[in-house]
């Protein structure tokens with residue numbers, strides 16, 4: 001059903017992968033340069049500590065290098081890297097005793113998964129807000145959400161991935177992606193209004 | 204399309220997950236139905252909060268080069284270990300420093316081997332010196348015999364010992 005076809009690895013990515021496997025260090029460096037920005041942005045949704053962020057992204061690329069031979073040529077390199085990055089970030093949080101906020105299967109929310117109200121009135125970012133200011137508020141709200149909701153929102157809204165790719169990354173079904181996104185959006189909206197009631201009458 | 208059919212599709216529509224065949228009737232409904240249009244508008248508004256932060260995409264200077272170097276250094280180390288396990292002495296090290304170490308190691312091994320041979324020869328010499336003159340080696344030969352001479356001497360000794368221990372006739376078999 002997805003309009004987006006599954007992104008396939010562009011030729012340039014494949015070439016860099018092949019050359020890295022053949023022992024070309026520069027090729028691997030170029031590959032890292034291609035994706036480091038998105039990986040840093042991803043990691044920064046799990047910790048704001050700069051050295052921890054760097055550790056997570058570094059580990060991500062080192063793991064990717066170790067397993068480069070098992071990268072499936074027909075899948076997207078970004079999707080593959082994002083999966084490694086998210087797992088690395090979650091492992092990292094667990095190792096450091098900062099177990100990510102686990103989502104409790106909240107019966108109320110599950111039962112309230114009433115598709116007749118896909119979106120109640122949403123607060124709107126003030127027209128005068130700068131891009132980075134909006135990003136900062138959103139970041140703050142996301143940090144308060146259980147990890148499973150945060151991750152699914154990040155992948156959908158920032159990374160703009162199709163449901164199918166999110167499902168692949170998280171190892172869940174498309175149906176689960178949809179319902180999790182729905183709940184995540186409801187949580188996001190509530191938390192945003194709670195932290196910033198001043199935006200209530202936006203729109 | 205009814206509201207009950209339309210509303211569950213709104214998020215998928217906003218996320219670009221609907222095919223044109225699914226999206227067309229929904230769009231038509233949204234044009235006609237104020238309530239559903241409102242819901243879609245709320246969804247769009249919520250999405251406006253998700254703007255990528257450019258600052259968040261900045262990587263530290265030299266990051267990629269550092270990571271690439273680390274990745275390859277780790278691979279070289281892993282390979283070198285594998286090869287060393289296969290062949291303790293002749294592992295070709297790939298990093299120049301390791302190649303240097305390898306050469307030194309081989310040299311030390313060679314020295315050790317030479318020293319071992321020298322010690323063996325010395326021990327034989329000392330042994331022959333201690334033997335009585337009747338053993339077949341003349342006393343004046345004790346000065347630095349060559350390895351060949353030592354070997355020959357040893358074989359003679361063995362032959363004699365064998366001849367003594369076994370009946371005559373079998374002694375020559377064992378040389």
Ligand SMILES: [Zn+2]
Nearest residue numbers: 206209236239
């Ligand atoms: Zn309607």
